[in-house]
Amino acid sequence: MAINRDYAGRTFEPSEPYEVSRVKIADFASAIGDPNPVYRDRSAAQAAGHPDVIAPPTFAIVVSMASSGAALADPGLGLNYAMVVHGEQRFAYSRPIVAGDVLVAQPTITEIRDAGRNVMLTTSTQIRTVEGELVCTAIGTLVERGA
Amino acid sequence: MIVSYDQIEAGAELPAASYPVTRLSLVKYCGASGDFNVIHWNERIAKAVGLPDVIAHGMFTMAEAGRYVTDWAGPGAFVAEFGVRFSSMVVVPDDDHGATIEISGQVEEKLDDNQVAIALTARSSGEKVLTRARAVVRLP
Numbered sequence: 001m002a003i004n005r006d007y008a009g010r011t012f013e014p015s016e017p018y019e020v021s022r023v024k025i026a027d028f029a030s031a032i033g034d035p036n037p038v039y040r041d042r043s044a045a046q047a048a049g050h051p052d053v054i055a056p057p058t059f060a061i062v063v064s065m066a067s068s069g070a071a072l073a074d075p076g077l078g079l080n081y082a083m084v085v086h087g088e089q090r091f092a093y094s095r096p097i098v099a100g101d102v103l104v105a106q107p108t109i110t111e112i113r114d115a116g117r118n119v120m121l122t123t124s125t126q127i128r129t130v131e132g133e134l135v136c137t138a139i140g141t142l143v144e145r146g147a
Numbered sequence: 148m149i150v151s152y153d154q155i156e157a158g159a160e161l162p163a164a165s166y167p168v169t170r171l172s173l174v175k176y177c178g179a180s181g182d183f184n185v186i187h188w189n190e191r192i193a194k195a196v197g198l199p200d201v202i203a204h205g206m207f208t209m210a211e212a213g214r215y216v217t218d219w220a221g222p223g224a225f226v227a228e229f230g231v232r233f234s235s236m237v238v239v240p241d242d243d244h245g246a247t248i249e250i251s252g253q254v255e256e257k258l259d260d261n262q263v264a265i266a267l268t269a270r271s272s273g274e275k276v277l278t279r280a281r282a283v284v285r286l287p
Binding site (some may be wrong): 023027028030031032033034036037038039046047048049050056057058061062065066081082083084085086087088089090091092093094095096139145 | 166167172175176178179180181182184185186192196197202204205206207209210211212213216217218221222223225226227228229230231232233236279282287
């Protein structure tokens, strides 16, 4: 099934609020093999100048995927996930994600374009606190490989 | 070693580092990230869709590059911008060693507000797995 080009430009509903826990951050840090105490130990994080345990720089993907994942699984889009690889990823943060943040992610499919036999799909996801503070913009390009 | 903004010079090389990635790493990353794409854990399906073997999540490789930057910059640093292009796959064989991601970096530019731009290079099995990899870090 081909990707539905009509989805280009579509902004999806904001995700349900995502509560960032210390446990999740520590779990994510362990999964990437990073023993850094600022991801686990509140006093170590505070000694380094952070308000609480902070998240690693790629953690926003977890929050982003909670929303864009649902958008990309929309059957109307027609993305074949087994044929998908990651093309590009970018994060712009106004501050680190901190344990206790309650975040809402809202993705927009900014572009769907052909690249040879592949299709490139770019999303831009704004991650805000429930109070509306923009914490991170995550821009990702997925590549659906041609059969 | 504590990195100090004043002592950093554009063009300076960061010490290289290498990070292992095994099938277990990928299983853990699936669980922690919520990305359960079968190509990261199922060799049968990975091969059926034309891949050489199970491949690492691009985000795993990016996370190792992030770790490289934060290890260098220290616990008080803040990674304000971080972008990469995934130029080649990190193929992770089903053996006791898995694959290795080798990362090196260079201070590309000193910016205002205690920030530095770091250009990163990541290789696995001789292939460049990240290109246009760049992080802007604000030092304390």
